[in-house]
Amino acid sequence: MADIDMAELGPDRTLLLVDDDAPFVARLARAMEKRGFLPETAESVAAGKAVASSRPPAYAVVDLRLEDGNGLEVVEALRASRPACRIVVLTGYGAIATAVAAVKFGATDYLSKPADANDITNALLSRGEAPPPPENPMSADRVRWEHIQRVYELCDRNVSETARRLSMHRRTLQRILAKRSPK
Incomplete structure (x- = not known):
């Protein structure tokens, strides 16, 4: 588990996790809570947009493909309600075109699944520096x-x-x- 300085997270440690894979989002919420975040989960575009407008978080992890639509709609809603929100888009369908679209919509980073909690935490807290190459890349x-x-x-x-x-x-x-x- 990554050692995270609470000061690095800042005073607002709220985190929105939007993914329609309930077991995955529950595991990720537990892992992020251990890292100092205060996670809230949503399993649809509609639920994610509702949280974005009523309680905009400081951080967000949004799946690109959700059962009721595109996760980029949630990214847009987050940007509109809290422009400084650090957003990571996760997807199992990684492609350059979707990565570019995610960044254009306001995501701060883009990760392909499978990504572990350490990868996600590093992406949420990175401040523009290039990530190191993976230690164990897939064959x-x-x-x-x-x-x-x-x-x-x-x-x-x-x-x-x-x-x-x-x-x-x-x-x-x-x-x-x-x-x-x-x-």
Whole structure:
């Protein structure tokens, strides 16, 4: 766990966590509370915007894709109600275009899932310096496997549709899905 100086957080340690994955957001809230933040969670765009307008936090972590819309709507609402809010956008669908859009909407940083609480804390507290390279970057095989899994989930676990979108033979995809994830 990262050692955080409470002075680094400032007097207002409020943190809004917006993600529609309830177990993930609950774990993240506990981890961020241990790091000195005062987390509040929301599981939809509507709930996130409601918190942003009624109790704008000093910090926020917002998932890009939520069941009821785009997390960038929450980022916009946070910027409107509290311009100094430090916002990190999290997504399992990392792409340069979405990272640029998140920053244009007012996010201070952008992280691809899986990101742990230390990565998120460092992103929330960074003041513009370039982040260090990851100590254990994912292997190329792992990145490929993660991408296939994301597309498979986007296709509602339909093997034929996933294979079509990935321009891959269906049997090849079935063999990949049957294996464990690479390290």
